[in-house]
Amino acid sequence: MNFFGVMIMSNEIVVVDNSLVTSAYHLTLNEQRLILCALKKIEPMVEMGENQVFYISRDDFIELGVNPDIVSQEIRQATRDLMKKSVTVKTPLGTLEMPWLSEVLRFDKNAEQKLRELYPNPDDYDDYIRALRLHNLIDSFTHRADENIVARVVFHQKILPLLSNLKKNFTQFSIQDVAEFKSTYAHRIYQLMMQYKSTGYVKITIDDLKFMLMLGLKYALFADFKKRVLDVAIDEINGKSPYNVQYELIKKGRKFVAIELKFAPKVKEKPLSEPTRDQKTIDIFDNLTDQEQDIIAQKNAYADSIGATAEHRQNLIKQALKQHQDAIQAEQEAKQRKKAERQAQKEHEKQQLELARKQYEQILASDTLINAYIANNINPQKMRASLQKMRYEQGNFREVFRMEKYKFEQLHHLRYLNLKFLQ
Template identity: 30%
Template sequence: MAKNLIVKSNQVVEAGYELTTNEQRLILLGISKIPKEQDVNFNVGYEITAQEFAAAYNIHPKTAYRELKEATNKLYERSIIIKTEKQTMKVRWTSSIITDNSYFPDVSSDENWKRVILFFSPQIAPYLSNLKENFTQYLQSDISNVSGAYTIRFYELICQYRTVGKREITINDLRFMLNIVDKYPLFYDLKKRVIEPSIKEINNKTPMQISYEQRKKGKTVVSIVFKFKEKNKQTETPTAMPKNSVFTALNQKTVEIPTEVVKQPQNANLSDLDKRVRAITGSIAKNNLASRFQYGNESPLEMMKRIQSEITSHEIADLWQNKLESMGIIF
């Protein structure tokens, strides 16, 4: 399962770019092949065969060659705009793409596209490898049946807040991230062509269930509030559990949390937000609730560090506190 784990920096998840569905599929397969907890070696390429491409996305083997060809055709020219605290940069996804063909896509026939080798650019690589904090991860198999390019982006955006279950995105930010600043100027068209088809496909073809609400300023829609949960997660029933009781965890698998995560530093000069983060993660550990928030093959330590990195504002801390209070925890 770990072999098809996709891990991206949150800055890449929220970056501005536009890729076709097949281009995203190819990029994501390449990312899934990057060794975890290791820096990318710029001299190492990641091979994706037509057979792998077909199996990963449930594509008919006879059309996989054409799909792989289409994915590679303009990928080298594609760029991504990443915003950091200090700067905004526009970089290429790949530094080179190697194929076994005598000619590149325009003249090579479909059946010659048996494999490609991707080399990620030095500028994008640090945002895809050896990430210790502020990252999003999900399984490639989660989106194996998805056909919409926007759907993949929406899925990543909700996975970033998976354990919170709620996320608000302004329309301006959404337009930047999807690279549709000048496209679908009317919100009605944006909703019908982008938002609603993506939500429908997520609900029908992925492990997540999602709904949304519109936030308005006057008559203008200024943001979208997404609410989501995993389909295989049972809905919590807070009234059935006494508050601040160990009974809230009796039916859960007990997971030991490393002491270095639970233990709080003595006389630490912490901000109010830091104190809230520690209170939240400490409550998860002390009440044996780790198994409710782990994803994939994530270890308890990795899970706790991820949650700590996700709580970047008091608003997100409020969401976490409300969630834990609904499970019987008192702060």
């Protein structure tokens, strides 16, 4: 394995080679989001092939906090900017610089109509297919059936070995941990912290940190660097991540030369212990919620109005609190049931998609099954003018079926397929 690499596990835990954490690059917030959205689609422990494509959807960016009203524009701009960016890592031979991406396809919602105008006749079919293959667009055209997809990116071939099939020297963190970050400096410093997660302590020189962040001569005054980089990042990590962090500046002579970070997971404060009470006394003031305090106040007012004895008063309060606690417990149990149902549904959907993948491969391997699929699922009279219709008119039913692949990958399409002929 060369120098560094990245992969994303299926549960959206980002796994980053340690040397990438301290490499030099500067990404905007949306460029950082774009990288994460692409990398989370990599299969864990699987080496990527050359020209492997990654589709970036509106939902990907919205989950990371982008305004849905402008999300498509944000994705398109991020792809334009990231094409110009590179990453630099220190190696034994010197600093190695490489680009992130080799190509970007920003989808045109009117692409199919334009292609039909360019290739209007069935006789143009072979030229049409050659044009798509020339630009590696065959698979992408199928994905345009999903209007949620905005762009397709391909990592540069020089960086491919550094982005997959990693086996050691990892730093890992959850995408959700950084989803609310607005500062790119917070992203980088948080990753540095996670490299030393087991100790909760990291020390780095100011020069190395500036190298990481590609600051160059920016913020030459240390006071500006502290205010606009360190304090902004630390405040955001404390406010929006699962960790609390403090830093201390290290001086050599009159100059600050290093920074120490000390951090730990956030924990809920435990209630202070109370003196031992008489077991017969109702503990009505310990750890009460606002609702419970309201209940007690109401019962005390009612007891006063009826001239209740002390024992009666206590029984009224006990009964009311028990009813309230039973209701809370019932609500929690209902939430647990719903959570279990969601998990079961998610597992069921996963199994459905796995079965659909196998069914797609089974059909693709047999001309007879392809013909049966088309007979049961495609009505040529209702086919709109499209690449798929052109293939149908040419009698190329295998290509027609290949265009149906996306339906086997999305449940809302899969449920409408008639696959009884496979039984």
